[in-house]
Structures are given as structure tokens and as C-alpha cells.
Amino acid sequence: MKVLMISGTYNRQSRTWLLLDEARKYCDTYDIQTEIVELCDYAITVGQKDTSHDISELVEKINQSEAVIFSTPNYQGSISGLLKVAIDHIPERGLKNKAVGLISVSGGIGNISQPLSHLRDIVSSLEGLAVATNIACYSEDFMRDEEGKNIISNDKILARLQDMVEELYRHTK
């Protein structure tokens, strides 16, 4: 089984990515193959006629995975434009029969759940199956280690990540 993890932030290896990196560790315990795609490394353009190598590569990676995790920063109460533009290149029914995990990272708690509900609708439009355990976290769930790197400081978030991976695994068995 393979899980493709898609990070929708413009900031390389930031909090949105960190959640996926942690999820990857739980996947290892189930012997699940993983790959993290950072969309900021991809050449993605607005519009349907994008035939860039990066976009066809991304769509192919999705096709070859049994499950997908989308992790997005909360931008203006929704998903990032970068993630939406990438998703717009996925063909109709492109997530059919795929289990999908959803993660969002916010600055505050004011509109913390909105990106997840938007993502859930998008996944449903593509006929994906969003699992029940999703994760909405915000700045208070993180701290910096001695080297100044972000770490997840809220154990409940780590426990939910583990539950999400377990659920993805169950749905794809």
C-alpha cells in the first residue's frame, strides 16, 4: 500500500509539512510506503491546459497510491491557492476508491475548521473517501526545539495523526 502526502504550503518544510512528516513515521509502523510531495517544488499554473511534466507526474503519483493525505495551511479561512490549483488538475473522479486524510494548520482558532470542511467537499467531488479522523491544528500546538525547528507539542495531535493513519490503513486493506 502507498500513501501519497501532499503539502500545500509555499513554505518548504514548515508546519504543514511537519504534520505529514510525523504521519510518515506512523505509516512506517504499518509498513505503508509513503512519499511527501511539497507543491512549492512543483511548476503548477492556473488553467486546464497545463501539460507541464510536474503536473502529469503529480497526477500519476496520485493514480499509483491507494490513499492520499492533503495538508494545507489555513489561508483566509480556506485551503491555500497553491493546493486548489494543483487539485484543479486532477481529472474527474480522480480520487475514486482512494481513502483520503485531511490536515489543516492555522495561525489562530477563529476559523480553524473551515479549510477542512472545504477540503472534504472537494474530495467528495472527486469521489474520494475522506476518513472520519481529520486534523485541524494551530500555532499553540507547536513549539521550537533547541535548534529552532518546529515540533508538535500537543500529544493529542500526535494521537490523532496515528488514528488517521490507522483509519487509512483499514480503508485500503
Ligand SMILES: Cc1cc2nc3c(=O)[nH]c(=O)nc-3n(C[C@H](O)[C@H](O)[C@H](O)COP(=O)(O)O)c2cc1C
Ligand atoms: C495569506 C495568508 C492567510 C492566512 N489566513 C489565515 C486565516 O484565515 N486563519 C488563520 O488562523 N491563519 C491564517 N494564516 C496563518 C497560517 O494559516 C499559518 O501561519 C500556518 O501555520 C501556515 O502554515 P505553514 O507554516 O506550514 O506555511 C494565514 C497566513 C497567510 C500567509
